[in-house]
Amino acid sequence: MFSIGDFARLGLVSVRMLRHYDAIGLLRPAHVDPASGYRSYQAAQLSRLNRIVAIKDLGFTLEQVRTILDEKVSAEELHGMVRLRRAQLEAQISADLARLRGVESRLRTIETEGRLRAAEVVLKRVSPIRVAELSARAASYDTAEIEPVIKPLFDELCRRVDAAEVRIVGSGIAYYRAEDDGSVMVHACLPVNVAAGPYDFLVHDLPGIETAATIIHHGAMEAVGATFQALAMWIEENGYRALGLAREISLHCPENLAEWVTELQIEVSGV
Numbered sequence: 001m002f003s004i005g006d007f008a009r010l011g012l013v014s015v016r017m018l019r020h021y022d023a024i025g026l027l028r029p030a031h032v033d034p035a036s037g038y039r040s041y042q043a044a045q046l047s048r049l050n051r052i053v054a055i056k057d058l059g060f061t062l063e064q065v066r067t068i069l070d071e072k073v074s075a076e077e078l079h080g081m082v083r084l085r086r087a088q089l090e091a092q093i094s095a096d097l098a099r100l101r102g103v104e105s106r107l108r109t110i111e112t113e114g115r116l117r118a119a120e121v122v123l124k125r126v127s128p129i130r131v132a133e134l135s136a137r138a139a140s141y142d143t144a145e146i147e148p149v150i151k152p153l154f155d156e157l158c159r160r161v162d163a164a165e166v167r168i169v170g171s172g173i174a175y176y177r178a179e180d181d182g183s184v185m186v187h188a189c190l191p192v193n194v195a196a197g198p199y200d201f202l203v204h205d206l207p208g209i210e211t212a213a214t215i216i217h218h219g220a221m222e223a224v225g226a227t228f229q230a231l232a233m234w235i236e237e238n239g240y241r242a243l244g245l246a247r248e249i250s251l252h253c254p255e256n257l258a259e260w261v262t263e264l265q266i267e268v269s270g271v
Contacts, residue, residue: 001031002041011046011049011053024062027049048069120230121215122214122215123213125209125210126208130191131190132192133189135153135186135202137186143222145184146186157189161190166199168190169193172190172250173206174188174248175206175246178245184245212265214264215263215264216251216263217261218260220260224264243268247266250262251263
């Protein structure tokens with residue numbers, strides 16, 4: 001038998017925690033001296049203590065811990081719970097990091113307010129182009145929603161085009177269609193020079209744009225906000241009206257995202 005202090009040290013917990021577990025009936029001492037009230041524990045009780053701490057640290061309440069223990073959870077089941085919790089935490093961390101990057105991007109946009117890059121905006125005609133295409137839905141046009149959709153889409157399109165032995169003849173193109181429910185259809189395209197055929201991707205002619213206001217964005221797309229807003233300001237101040245969402249032409253895509261070069265194209269008409 002071990003005193004409460006020794007048992008706490010063996011279990012790597014505090015005496016206060018053991019007293020609380022006793023009070024709520026989660027882990028009773030093996031023996032309580034009727035005269036002194038001193039609590040004593042058996043080494044075998046470390047097994048239950050280990051499970052209590054492990055399950056609690058996964059984010060369960062103590063009441064939920066009691067229910068799980070009553071179902072006599074096995075070590076294998078605990079490992080499964082850990083794997084699930086790890087996946088949840090990793091997803092949460094990823095979402096939090098994306099949110100922080102979004103805030104940083106928004107701050108950069110705020111810092112550039114009033115410094116319009118008018119000289120960098122070019123009006124031009126965009127010719128139709130034959131493309132291989134895959135599409136998927138994003139929850140919204142928010143960069144944090146687009147980013148986890150567009151990259152896997154291009155990765156899969158490249159894989160399928162390579163497997164079909166179709167040659168890519170130009171820069172990647174992304175375009176977007178707003179849906180009535182607020183979601184956005186994301187379209188990933190690669191220029192090709194083949195006829196439509198029995199491929200596991202769509203081959204079609206992406207329509208040209210008679211008049212496109214264009215600007216070059218340097219750097220990662222998560223920081224594109226300031227460039228988009230500069231283009232929008234130019235469109236409004238020069239008496240044009242934007243028609244639909246932008247196309248993004250990936251002119252240079254090295255591994256270092258800071259070195260990316262992307263042309264933004266927005267179809268415009270005179271007011």
